[in-house]
Amino acid sequence: MxxxxxxxxxxxxxxxxxxxxxxxxxxxxxxxxxxxxxxxxxxxxxESVVDPWLTPVTLAHKAWRHGAKIMRDCKVLGGHREKGSYWLLKTSKGPIKSRLVINCAGLQGDKVEAINQPSPFGIHPRKGQFAVFDQSAGSLLQSIILPVPSERTKGVLVFPSVYGNIVVGPTAEDQTARENPQVHQKVIDELIAFAQFVVPELAEHPVVATYAGLRPATQMKDYHFILDKNRGWVTVGGIRSTGLSNCLAIARRVVKSISTSQSHITYPEQSPKIIRIADDTVEMDGMSYRITHPLARLGFANKRAKL
Structure with missing residues (x-):
């Protein structure tokens, strides 16, 4: 207090x-x-809650509708600056030529940064584990309950999802591996006990899912925003969970940093409609997207069952 x-x-x-x-x-x-x-x-x-999977997928979909080309499962292997005029990036799907590179590679941000310069930051993956209570507990909580944060982390939250579940997490566990975060039952048990301490009646409701994710922590708390205008390179690195809510503001800053004449551009809002829900796939405007986030997959499955 x-x-x-x-x-x-x-x-x-x-x-x-x-x-x-x-x-x-x-x-x-x-x-x-x-x-x-x-x-x-x-x-x-x-403060509000969003779907952590549908939000970035919808933004990517809208970028595609505005003419962006999205290459999935495409690994950046290296690159160099050609005579000071453009970048030639080597990827697992062939070369990419560009006047401007924006490094927003998340967990691989320092490795991609090394293409342009010795990275001033290092990625130290920080794992977060979560437990999801059944929708029967949905009426027990309306707000995001956040503890007093520490110098290192915001702490473990207890919050309602957009699908009516109550979720507890994340933890903050540093590790070296940058992929395949594992769920550990001992930690999940501790999360469940914490959630039941915050909302005692949760003890009467089952946990229906658990999952873990990684955020790209660095040696500093702040974001790393680096502009190398002479070489056509912008870096947005070390952005953890708050990147979900800050992504549009970050994008505006990137646009303004590379060209003031572009900063006023707005695009018409075209909200894509999900026209089909089937198993683990949603469709927007004829494009299919496989749901990869456990919370979204659970939510859509429940929604489909109700439909």
Whole structure:
């Protein structure tokens, strides 16, 4: 509780002026199923939840509709600058020629950065494990419950998904491997116990799924935004979970950094419609996308069952 005023001041300094402190009584009035030992909170009205898979896939789909070419399963193997005019990238699907390269390679960001310069940052993969409760628990929570963050991590959240499940996670476990994060039952048991401490009635509802992901942490907390205009290279690296909510703002900054004349461009909003849900696939405008995120796959499966 003693840290909340400082966090509130930081939020206001960052433009989140709607944030405000609330009493224990107000907190439990809003979330009556929380542990009654709760002492108070900082409320952030603008906080919301999204589908972590459908959001980036929809953005990629809209880019495709505007003329972007998307090459999947295409690994960047190297590259060099040709006579100061364009980049020639070597990939597993052949060479790519471009005047501008944007390195937003996530977990491989430092390796891709080495194509242009010795990378000023190193990727230290940080694993997050999650547990998902059955939709029967959906009425127990309406808000994202976030603990007071530490210097290293935002902490473990208990939050409602867009599909009506309650989710607990992520953990923050540093590792060396950059792929195939494993779920460990001991950690999942600890997450479940924490969720049941925050919302005691969760003990009456089963866990229906678990999963793990990796975020591209570096030796610093901040994002790495590097502009090498002379060589036609922009780096957006070390962006962890907040990249999901900040992606459009990051994109605007990239556009403004490379050409001020382009910064005013807007595109008509064309919301793609999901026209079919079948097994683990959705379709938008005739394009099929395989659902790869466990939470989205579970949500769409439940939605299809209801339909």
């Amino acid at each position: 003693s840290k909340l005023p400082l966090l509130l001041k930081s939020a206001h300094n960052n433009g989140v002026t709607g944030a405000h402190l609330i009493s224990r009584e107000d907190l439990l009035r809003r979330e009556p199923h929380l542990n009654p030992a709760a002492m108070g909170a900082m409320a952030i009205p603008g």
